[in-house]
Amino acid sequence: MFSKLCDTGAMSASSLRARVRSEMHQEIKEVARRHLAAEGANLSLRAVARDMGIVPSALYRYFPGRDALLTALIVDAYEGLGAAATDAEAAVPREDLRGRWFAVCRAVRSWALAHPAEYGLIYGNPVPGYVAPQETVVPAAKVVLLLAAVGRDIPGDALPAGPPVPEPVRADLRRLIDERPGDLPEERLDRVFAAWTHLFGLVSFEVFGRLDTIIVARAEYFEHHVALLADLAGLP
Amino acid sequence: MFSKLCDTGAMSASSLRARVRSEMHQEIKEVARRHLAAEGANLSLRAVARDMGIVPSALYRYFPGRDALLTALIVDAYEGLGAAATDAEAAVPREDLRGRWFAVCRAVRSWALAHPAEYGLIYGNPVPGYVAPQETVVPAAKVVLLLAAVGRDIPGDALPAGPPVPEPVRADLRRLIDERPGDLPEERLDRVFAAWTHLFGLVSFEVFGRLDTIIVARAEYFEHHVALLADLAGLP
């Protein structure tokens, strides 16, 4: 029988089992995260098992294989980044549009700098045979949705001048707008996408060390370019 | 004695040896590139050796180890990308600034889409223990230097309005301008950097599959955003 379905009589014992199992899951991921931060993307199951004082094959009771563990870490990373951005944005008064915009961008940068290995896992090289499972697409879209939400709250249709959006791109944007309940104009969504791309370009360059020898005032550099993007997206 | 120092008498034989050795180098890298494209970042020396019909230890006659082979591939990738951008830009009349700008950006995208694994090698996750050797910094800077060269050729100091560049960032930009002979204004170099960041954000998103389900008109999307950036950088 499935222990999840057992009734309330022996529920406490069964849920204790489930709880210790869940804690084991968490501990494995925790140790794996430490190894990821120390060693980079090539995570060793045996090393994780060694750190936990168990034998490698014991890990297979909790994860079907290395890829599954990596997937779990990837999902956690997306959710961590999404949560950081969501919390930061939620702490700003709704009418302070520029404040919300900056809060999202700063949260992404801070989280990425605090968790470089996990950031690399989700925004770096896609791993070889790995295909993103369905459960990653929702958390992965969180940041751009937050930016789009700020863009939607901007009153009016005013935007800084720029080249017209070509029709095929317009069609893509229209489709995306129709899929979601939001109703922001296509031109503004286009600018939000530009900001989204630029934001992660900025963060990736910094996290991956590409600014190391050319920009030392990284925080100011980031703030300034986020301001540039906010203007481009039509924020007041 | 060092065969490189032998005089012209036996030079032909010696250079023949050197030539076959260099060809071996090239062939190893070629096979490794194929494996990289097929398998992703985890390159197997033994698989490369198997494909070449030699024993794994024989590879160590040509490369001190796996990291050295990877480094060689990275250097080649930087140089390939840089050469593609340079050639494309050189084919445009000097006075067609916008044409040169677009040529660089399109070349980067084309090269990246044609060599996704190598692009991932240089613009994705930095590999774990690997530190970029000195020989990579010059080819790595090629693209941004090309963009800066176009920016320098723009007559006048006119730029679309935007937030002021903060002083610490200004200092970084001033230092970079002083190091190189170019003399473009700091504000413009700042916009060039914005375009550089956005360009690679755009290309990385596309190559790494992040646009897969949201934008189908990728070429038009790219062109449009490059135009947006060209405007922002002050191109006429």
Add this chain to the structure above:
DNA sequence: GGTCGTCAAGAACACTGTTCTCGTCGAGTT
């Protein structure tokens, strides 16, 4: 109390990067 599922251990397999030794063969020197 008996039965069954879960857990950890251990051994095993195939694979990896790397090092070492050992013949072989060709070019340079005397």
Add this chain to the structure above:
DNA sequence: AACTCGACGAGAACAGTGTTCTTGACGACC
């Protein structure tokens, strides 16, 4: 022309990896 020395490739070996299978043991349920 004989000798020497270097480069070359093969092969074995070592340590490490992901993964699978089997074997006991222990706790929860009928």
